[in-house]
Amino acid sequence: MLPPVSTPIELPVYQPHPPERADAARNRRRILAAAERLFAERGVAQTSMDAIAAEAGVGKGTLFRRFGDRASLALAVLDEKDRQFQDALLHGPPPLGPGAPPCARLRAFGEAMLDRLEENLDLLLDAQTAAGNYLRSEPYSALWLHVRLLVQQARPDCDADYTTDVLLGALTAPVFAHQRKARGMDLDRLKAGYADLVDRLMTAPIRAGVS
Amino acid sequence: MLPPVSTPIELPVYQPHPPERADAARNRRRILAAAERLFAERGVAQTSMDAIAAEAGVGKGTLFRRFGDRASLALAVLDEKDRQFQDALLHGPPPLGPGAPPCARLRAFGEAMLDRLEENLDLLLDAQTAAGNYLRSEPYSALWLHVRLLVQQARPDCDADYTTDVLLGALTAPVFAHQRKARGMDLDRLKAGYADLVDRLMTAPIRAGVS
DNA sequence: ATCGCGAACGGACTTCGGTCCGGTTCATGG
DNA sequence: CCATGAACCGGACCGAAGTCCGTTCGCGAT
Numbered sequence: 036m037l038p039p040v041s042t043p044i045e046l047p048v049y050q051p052h053p054p055e056r057a058d059a060a061r062n063r064r065r066i067l068a069a070a071e072r073l074f075a076e077r078g079v080a081q082t083s084m085d086a087i088a089a090e091a092g093v094g095k096g097t098l099f100r101r102f103g104d105r106a107s108l109a110l111a112v113l114d115e116k117d118r119q120f121q122d123a124l125l126h127g128p129p130p131l132g133p134g135a136p137p138c139a140r141l142r143a144f145g146e147a148m149l150d151r152l153e154e155n156l157d158l159l160l161d162a163q164t165a166a167g168n169y170l171r172s173e174p175y176s177a178l179w180l181h182v183r184l185l186v187q188q189a190r191p192d193c194d195a196d197y198t199t200d201v202l203l204g205a206l207t208a209p210v211f212a213h214q215r216k217a218r219g220m221d222l223d224r225l226k227a228g229y230a231d232l233v234d235r236l237m238t239a240p241i242r243a244g245v246s
Numbered sequence: 247m248l249p250p251v252s253t254p255i256e257l258p259v260y261q262p263h264p265p266e267r268a269d270a271a272r273n274r275r276r277i278l279a280a281a282e283r284l285f286a287e288r289g290v291a292q293t294s295m296d297a298i299a300a301e302a303g304v305g306k307g308t309l310f311r312r313f314g315d316r317a318s319l320a321l322a323v324l325d326e327k328d329r330q331f332q333d334a335l336l337h338g339p340p341p342l343g344p345g346a347p348p349c350a351r352l353r354a355f356g357e358a359m360l361d362r363l364e365e366n367l368d369l370l371l372d373a374q375t376a377a378g379n380y381l382r383s384e385p386y387s388a389l390w391l392h393v394r395l396l397v398q399q400a401r402p403d404c405d406a407d408y409t410t411d412v413l414l415g416a417l418t419a420p421v422f423a424h425q426r427k428a429r430g431m432d433l434d435r436l437k438a439g440y441a442d443l444v445d446r447l448m449t450a451p452i453r454a455g456v457s
Numbered sequence: 458a459t460c461g462c463g464a465a466c467g468g469a470c471t472t473c474g475g476t477c478c479g480g481t482t483c484a485t486g487g
Numbered sequence: 488c489c490a491t492g493a494a495c496c497g498g499a500c501c502g503a504a505g506t507c508c509g510t511t512c513g514c515g516a517t
Binding site: 267268269270294295296306307310314315316 | 472473474475476477478482483484
């Protein structure tokens with residue numbers, strides 16, 4: 036039990052970003068602004084990369100140089116939008132922020148994430164549809180570490196890595212979209228379901244035998 | 247508590263498939279064979295739809311007419327490969343098949359699914375990377391109903407729909423790929439984690455309060 | 458102020474998934 | 488055996504993602 040924390044291949048090395056050139060910074064801002072605008076006015080799925088480049092007054096090559104691919108751009112736009120969410124987690128008031136017991140924080144986290152999904156579903160779908168590259172992204176890693184820490188505090192006797200994956204897997208954009216749209220489950224039901232999930236995972240008897 | 251089973255928009259109507267024309271059937275077989283061959287010999291990701299059409303000696307239009315899109319083709323190929331898995335679930339020996347207690351069947355199901363993921367990861371990644379169209383597919387629905395039934399039997403006092411999503415969410419191709427490749431978790435650890443997940447979800451105290 | 462270099466730029470180009478539509482083929486009724 | 492129309496075929500075509508590479512330009516050094 037309790038397998039070691041695996042840091043298998045590459046741990047997140049500090050990247051000393053050689054300082055960004057002035058025009059590069061300008062273009063990055065332009066691109067993000069253009070993307071945000073177009074996403075808002077005609078929908079994420081209806082917006083091509085060419086259109087964003089044009090709207091930003093920038094070549095396509097520049098766009099891809101800075102953001103790599105469509106999913107990463109979506110992620111970057113999203114990142115701007117919920118930077119506040121990011122540090123509500125770290126420095127905000129309880130129960131989302133520090134100060135509340137870990138279980139309560141996990142529940143609050145789920146609720147906040149579900150609201151976020153409801154709010155930015157298109158963007159999140161786009162960002163997560165790169166066949167798992169999303170799971171390697173920096174924003175996801177941050178969420179993962181956050182949850183993992185809480186899990187470890189609340190339930191030191193389980194495989195925290197795995198449990199974290201389960202909890203975050205339940206807050207995935209495609210799953211959420213399906214629950215919400217195809218099955219018509221409403222937001223409150225999902226919140227209740229998640230809260231119950233946390234409860235059950237965190238309060239279950241230790242290593243229950245077969246049933 | 248216990249929200250009603252939602253059958254929101256369209257329930258699966260029986261489609262009386264007007265009988266398939268001879269040439270159509272022949273081409274479908276050719277395409278599946280070609281796809282399987284190319285996937286095997288040069289990898290799923292490296293195989294374009296054009297290449298499959300060419301290998302099958304068939305026009306591109308035909309390919310897309312029969313399978314709709316890339317993900318669906320992957321799913322069809324997969325379906326051929328694990329038809330046996332499908333009915334091991336329904337008619338095979340316990341604990342996978344009927345006869346064992348639901349909890350045991352859920353654990354066996356997870357183990358089998360993980361083996362399946364290990365075996366056909368590329369194919370499954372491809373099939374599931376259609377931004378959630380996979381979740382509407384027939385094979386997925388079958389798995390979902392299977393798990394849902396077991397959940398309901400093992401734990402009649404919870405939101406079975408939601409719990410089912412959680413259990414299947416933990417067996418998703420992108421998550422599996424990330425656990426396996428990026429984090430280097432081995433298969434046994436995942437199996438243990440899933441079994442423990444089932445245990446915790448099914449044996450947790452009823453409606454535990456806050457902690 | 459000038460120079461030189463490497464990073465940044467941008468748009469033509471390639472690739473590939475997916476659609477369209479005119480021509481062909483299969484199955485059925487006469 | 489033939490007429491007929493529905494279903495099917497195939498490849499030209501399209502739009503969008505992502506790459507390439509010759510050109511430009513910011514910026515530290517002289």
